[in-house]
Amino acid sequence: MEQIEGVFTGPVELFKKLHDAPSWVPALVITLVLTLVLGLVWSFRVDVEAFLRPILERDPKIPADAIDRIIDIQKKFMPVFAAFGPIAVAIGVFIMGLIYWGLGNAFAEDTKPTYSQALVVSTVPGLVMIPWMLLIIVLCILKGPVAVPPERVSPTSIGYFMATESPKLAAFFFSLDLFAIASWILVFLGCRHTLRMKPVGAFLCAFAVALISIGLKVLGAK
Numbered sequence: 001m002e003q004i005e006g007v008f009t010g011p012v013e014l015f016k017k018l019h020d021a022p023s024w025v026p027a028l029v030i031t032l033v034l035t036l037v038l039g040l041v042w043s044f045r046v047d048v049e050a051f052l053r054p055i056l057e058r059d060p061k062i063p064a065d066a067i068d069r070i071i072d073i074q075k076k077f078m079p080v081f082a083a084f085g086p087i088a089v090a091i092g093v094f095i096m097g098l099i100y101w102g103l104g105n106a107f108a109e110d111t112k113p114t115y116s117q118a119l120v121v122s123t124v125p126g127l128v129m130i131p132w133m134l135l136i137i138v139l140c141i142l143k144g145p146v147a148v149p150p151e152r153v154s155p156t157s158i159g160y161f162m163a164t165e166s167p168k169l170a171a172f173f174f175s176l177d178l179f180a181i182a183s184w185i186l187v188f189l190g191c192r193h194t195l196r197m198k199p200v201g202a203f204l205c206a207f208a209v210a211l212i213s214i215g216l217k218v219l220g221a222k
Helices: 002-009 011-020 025-045 048-058 064-082 084-106 115-143 167-175 178-193 199-220
Strands: none
Touching (some): 011 178, 025 115
C-alpha cells in the first residue's frame, strides 16, 4: 500500500527508500493479478464477431471462406488466451529489468545498481496503471459487449477522441495514454533515485520503455 500511495503522492521519496530496501514482488503480483482479471473480464464481454471480422477482412492473406472458422475458434478460446497476458507481462518485467540493470551500470553516478533494484524500476512504476485497469474492468462490465481492445475502452488516451482510418496511426494515438505517460515518468524517477543513474541514462531508460510500448502496439496494429 505504501508503494501504491507513493507512486501518486511521493514517487521521489518512495524510490529513494527502494534504493536501500528493494521490494518488487508485491508490485509484480498485483500487476499480474489485475492483468489476468482485466483479460478475463474483457474476453467474456467482447463481441468477438464485431471485434475480429474487420481485422480479418483487412488481411489479404486470409481467405474469405476461412474468416468464419477463425472467429468460431476465437470465440471458444478467448478466455484461454487471456491467461497468457500475465505470462507476457512477467517476461517483459524481467527483460526490462535486464535493460535497466545494464544501462544502470553504464550510467551509474556512484555505486552500480543491483538487478533487484532494476526490478523495482520494471515493476513499481506499473502500479500507477491500477486505476486505469480498474476503470477498464468496470467499463467492460457496465457497457456491455465491446468491439475494441481493452486499451481502447478507457477514455484516457488521445486515440479515444481522435478517429482515423489508419490502424497504425490509431494504435499510436491510443498509446499516448495519460497513465502510460505517467508510468514512463516514474521509470525516469526510479532510474534516478533507485538505480542512482545519471540524468541522461535515466532518460534513455524512460525513452526505451516508451519506444518499446508504442512500437509494439503500432507494429501489431492491423
